[in-house]
Amino acid sequence: LRYTRPGTSRPQISQVTRRRFLVAGVSAAISGIALAKGSAVVRAGSGRPGTDLAGEPLMEPPIRSSSGGLLQTSLEARTVSHQVGGRNVLSNVYERMFPAPTLHVRPGDTVKLHLSNQLEDITNLHLHGFHVSPSGNSDNVLLHIHPGESFDYEYHIPADHPAGLYWYHPHFHGLTTPQVFGGMAGAIIVEGDIDQIPGIEGARERLLLLHAIQLKGDSPIAFFDRNQVNFLRTVNGQLNPTFTIQPGETQRLRIANVSDSTWFWLKLDGHRMHQIAKDGNTYKRLVPRDDILIAPAERVEVLIQGGAPGSYSLRSLPFDQGFAVLPETVLATMVSQGSPVASAPLPSSLIPFNDLSKATVDRRRVITWQVLPRDDPQRANFLINNKLFDEDRVDIIPLLNSTEEWVLQNPSNVFHPFHIHINPFQTISVNGKPVDANSYEDTVSIPPRGEVVIRTRFLDFTGKFVFHCHILPHEDGGMMSVVDVVAPNDPLASTAVNAEGTNAQLLNSLRGNLFTCPVASSS
Ligand code: C2O
Ligand code: CU
Ligand code: CU
16 A cells, blocks of 8 residues: 555555655645655755845746647656755656646647656646546546556547636645645646737737745755745746836736645736636636736736836735735736837727526535644544545536536635636625626635635536645645536436445446546556
8 A cells, every 4th residue: 555545544654754744734844745865955055045046037937839739748757956946946846847848739639648757656647727538548637646657648628628828737635735835837828719819919928837835944845834934935936037028018927826825916016917817718808907816726817018117026915815824025026128119909808708697507516615623633624515535435426518506615714715627617606796707717715704606517528527625735635526427318317416425436336337547456
């Protein structure tokens, strides 16, 4: 046995010492790497963290683009020493770099992706926000890719897939936090219709991946303690990098929060941000904003127009996450310089979406997000509807093509960013107040002691996938559930309500085929 699921038994001693990581005890400091001791690492100088190399030009990760309808690429997961804000950091990353390479694809493309696991732990891969099959070697987060193994993923992106900003990260339950926290994250850009809208077309694009990492003293080892607030908040792995704009020029910023558990509350001094997209879904209209709160895993795209010559800070304002108040920080600096250009008009209406607020709801469910008092640090205490995650249980069985309304209730004192795989949703109300949605999204924060109502359609794909809290220590602690979308002619469909909450193997024997994990036999 390589791995013990949280909540079912205590992690084996050898695993605890090997990983220096308590799966369920989120109050414990955890390391962002699998094996730190004995690794040869160049120690960073004694410079105050956060000051080194501030003001360097913004760097963007290398781009890998599809051509002729195919993107064939590979990602190697490995624990290496790399640079964060001018310091050496030892952590888990893809392709020996953070952020990982940016993948560029188009609707209708096929992606063939070879994942090689050179970590000391199990991993796997998730395309966050993608509307693709959740089964087999597609976006299947129930796969376990063991150390030393590799796996060939293949994704078929539908021809009508929304264009915008997505991201990829590992998703093995129990170890998602240290792997993402260490820096296993990269952007995926789906090119398409939004890029041709006048006012957006041709605008200079910049990718800003927001992440937060912690180091302890001079140690280069990524270190996680959520009771501490001394996170280094980085943009593309840099501390306060600089980018330029000409006065009057329109630029398109694609911004993703790829941190494991940190909110970013963005404000750009002296400028309005004109939001055009959320979570890869184009807005129906341009929405001017003075500030934008971005929960873990959320993405926004904004247009900005350069102001009078000068330097402007892109800040993250102080925000009370419920478990920690992060102080204000300057994330990046925008310098407006050079010859002024006449500002092109901004677009007003963008791309409409199929509004579900008036749709007929086939099924309504109440889903409760619970944090239990932390009495035993070894005990997982993050539940959904009184249950810890169990990949062998199916919690919800929606019918293919049905419309469901979910009431997400949060009786706890902290935010839970709700995220569901495969199908985006429309937010209908927050704390009882109707929301005039601008687009679908794939992540929404449920406020402390609050309630969010969403509607979604389970289109195109049957099979099992998950929804969860995107505070990754909550997800690893058990706050995740399994959905199994079935076709109306599936034998399960008629018994769906009674079958929910039962063992996945029983359900599959009802269907006459036994559940097998494609790579379980190799462990
Ligand atoms: Cu960002 Cu379940 O994923
Ligand atoms: Cu996801
Ligand atoms: Cu949560």
